[in-house]
Amino acid sequence: MYPSSFEYYRAESVREAAKLLKQHPGAKLLAGGHSIIPLLKLRQTEVSALIDIGRIADLRAINGGMIGACCTYAQVAAAGGLPAALTEAASHVGDPAVRARGTIGGGVAHADPASDLPTVLLALNAKFHISKGRTARVVPAIKFFTGLYETALKEGELLVAIEVDAEARGTGSAYAKLENPASRYAMVGAAASVTIVNGVCTDASVAVGGLTTHAWRSKRVAGALLETTLDADSISKASKRIVKELPDDLLGDMHASADYRRAMSQVFVERAVTAAAARAKK
Amino acid sequence: MAKTVGTSVKRVEDPRFLRGQGTYTANLQLPGMTHLAVKRSPHAHAIIKRIDATRALALPGVLGVFTGKDLIEGGCGPLPVGWSVPNQKTPERHALMPDRVRHVGDGVAAVVAESSYIARDALDLIDVEYETLPVVTDARKAAAPGAPLVHQAIANNISYEWELGDKQACADGLAEAHIVVEQELINSRLVPNAIEPRACVAQWNAPDDQMTIWTTSQNPHPIRVLLSAFTLKIPEHKLRVIAPDVGGGFGSKIFHYPEEVIVPWVSRKINRPVKWVSTRSEAFITDSHGRDHVTVAKMGFKRDGTITALQVTTWANQGAYLSTFASLIPTILYLGCISGMYKVKGIFGHVFATFTNTVPVDAVRGAGRPEAAYLVERMIDIGARRLKKDPWEVRHKNFIPASEFPYQTPVAFNYDSGDYHAICDKVATLADLKGMRERQAEARKAGRLVGIGFSTAIEISGYGPSKVVTSIGSALGMWESAALRVYPTGKVTLFTGSHSHGQGHETTFAQIAADELGIAVSDIEVVHGDTGRVQQGVGTFGSRSGTVGGTAVVKAAAKVREKMRRIAAHQLEAAEEDVVFDQSNGTAYVKGSPDKAKTFFDMAFSTFTANHLPAGMEPGLEEQAFFDPTGLTAPNSAHIAQVEVDPATGEVQIQRYVAVDDVGNVINPMIVEGQLLGGIVHGVGQALLECARYDSNGQLLSGSMMDYAMPRSNLMPMIETGRTVTPAPSNPLGVKGAGEMGTIASTPAICNAVMDALQIDHLDMPLTAERIWQAMQ
Structure with a gap:
């Protein structure tokens, strides 16, 4: 070398x-x-x-x-x-x-598209x-x-x-990723930050990485989370939205095809939002 | 002196390794050292039209640029093969290819310079004009009509075809079967990835006409033979090959590689020491790869689960050329093992070995035996599934009974010993198989994809005798040599032809000698890996060091004891037959009079003063022995894996791994345990992660650690291990090979567990999250 x-x-x-x-x-x-x-x-x-x-x-x-x-x-x-x-x-x-x-x-x-922190920093509005x-x-x-x-x-x-803003009471965030088995970069990375006031989600921000040329923000998932209680069902429904919201052209390679990554975006968004919500509720 | 064999003596080599004080080839610094780099083909198949080194030669610090033509004109011969099967077509392979390249990484020129940086800069200044040619990378497609020819003179890209077994018995067995399962299985291609990359240093000593070569080899003596007789053509007594500390091989450092020719040739040419160290990127495209089989198999079963027949057709990828032992692997080591641990009459296998535009394929840990175990163990599970029978019971039904050893399989090998029912009972107990299954049933009821997989696998290790091995293709005997030099003060140097590149021979061989001579391990120094110091040798591969190399030590020690006993008899004025050598403390005395013993020191010193020796006895005490094995050993194992598949992602989590292995008697339990654990993880790597993939242009897609997935510690739970012991009858230590058993057994155990979790017949490796997820859709 x-x-x-x-x-x-x-x-x-x-x-x-x-x-x-x-x-x-x-x-x-x-x-x-x-x-x-x-x-x-x-x-x-x-x-x-x-x-x-x-x-x-x-x-x-x-x-x-x-x-x-x-x-x-x-x-x-x-x-x-x-x-x-x-x-x-x-x-x-x-x-x-x-x-x-x-x-x-x-x-x-x-700004590697598979890097973890850009996704998180985008979700956190850094x-x-x-x-x-x-x-x-x-x-x-x-x-x-x-x-x-x-x-x-x-x-x-x-x-x-x-x-980044400190997390106030009622706000929680999380990151979940599907690792490349060799490099450990994210094949799919999902970050979420949610705020709950009086049991209802008043603010939500969701971003994904490893899917597009750069960290990508999901407006539709975040939008669908608002005004919900962030129960499992509403998180699951909201997370589904990312599948169609993502652009047509996704990254893919021998470790994870574009189709697989698209399907996994929903899974990992759901996991990130679920973990973020649990933290917000603490 | 308590016996040390069977105890976990701490590895005497570890302090220097742990302190970073090992001496690896790349560490060598010689006065006037120059540095060599190899210009490699970026194309998988091309004609070399022109090589222009003008710009490189103009770079300050560049001492020379050499091509394949230069080497050939300079007297270098093509790289030979060490194994030949009937009708094998062996294409000419040169250290640098003179007119055509056949895989990405094939060397076309070498540059030597004052520093490694200058050499690397110069590579970019060598202009090579290529005419690219069509490419084939798949073993089966290579044999299809119309496939591009890797070597124009070799029709259908077939190097050889090889058959083993009884075709008629196999057909009969399939005919009488209640069901016949048929499956195509792809055994993925592996990159060996030893932690130390290959390296070579050569120093030409002009006044003495002496060449010294340091190389990362598992077997320096055979390399010297090949260099002397075939490639470099320097007389063997003028050639010293040293394999100093070597950081792992996994088989990949057995072979004679191009750089072992180029580096010394250039050293003589420029009359200066030359060093080449592979980069990791080069390792991916030049170290021999492993496995890469496409197989179609049929297995017949009676209604009760009895296996009636196994028929195998395999296309084995040999890569662009035949590497040194290429044709050993998919022949006897593969088809010879497809009887597994089972008593099956009708077995027949046919292998097509094909050339492709890929890195040559040769032995990687297990070498043929993992391919066999994977095939057999997968087919049994598929059969059990079709029969709606417990795969564990189907295995039990077909085991060779302990009473039938030695057992002659229908495919060449004669298994020496084993108790397959006992090893299975032991692993089932250790794993609490019954409880495991109950918990699995509960988990499955709750919708969790928990799977349990079995593997009961055989290895063939320490093969011999030489007469048999050479009759089936080997160019070298499979003996090993040991010498014991006893110094006047009673300290000992043990010279062995076995080579340690992680196995811990400096400890285990010293343990053997210590017990045989009745002295302390610390009084023995083990020397290996240097043709200038070690008399003769074959080397370390095929899990042969303990069985063959260790036995040579036993034999040499017996000669030392005998000489000492005679000296003692002379000095005690007793008849020789009345004097015994006491191995518990290294003394000799007249039977019944241990109080008047001659100590090890007394007797050793007598050979130095030479004033009280029996008439006619030569002074000095140095004994040498060669051991040619009379048979082989058949280590065996029973492994149980439990996995859980994430239904959302397809990711596999290994929850438990329970392994019981029978490697015969054990010299050092800690080291054997380490070998088995490392081997298991290696095999799990193949099941879940490792795979060398080529694109249609012959570019290696998984050509770096960024894309070639290796197992990491977090992949594994704590591995639960146990042992059964059926001593090997063919060697006095009763030991069997231990270096490869884990790898052979673990791949199918994991694959079977995943298939059980998914309740499907088969998925090819590696079982990536996406492949599993796709199967669930």
């Missing part, structure tokens, strides 16, 4: 990282290295330079719902106060070695804090994931933090 040669820079601050990005066209950011390094080793991609942002302290901290982009999955999984779906998904990414090095920001910026050094902007999850390995990040920008 021998990558072709590239230059390496270590940024000490977000501003320096932005500056280095500007100075080195064709450069990529290096955080935990769990997406870029394998691609480089297999020569599936080449870069002129890697800019290492993995040691910028500001990016490695979790403050309330503000998660630094370079926080590892293990850090997220262990953090208190974050939505259950997020810690649940983070604790199921890859294996312990991957979770110890891989970062939440690196993962979502890579906000993506983006910097270009002197300027900054915030992009909502629904606008952040734009295509196959594509995000709203523009040339010269870096993701610095992901912001």
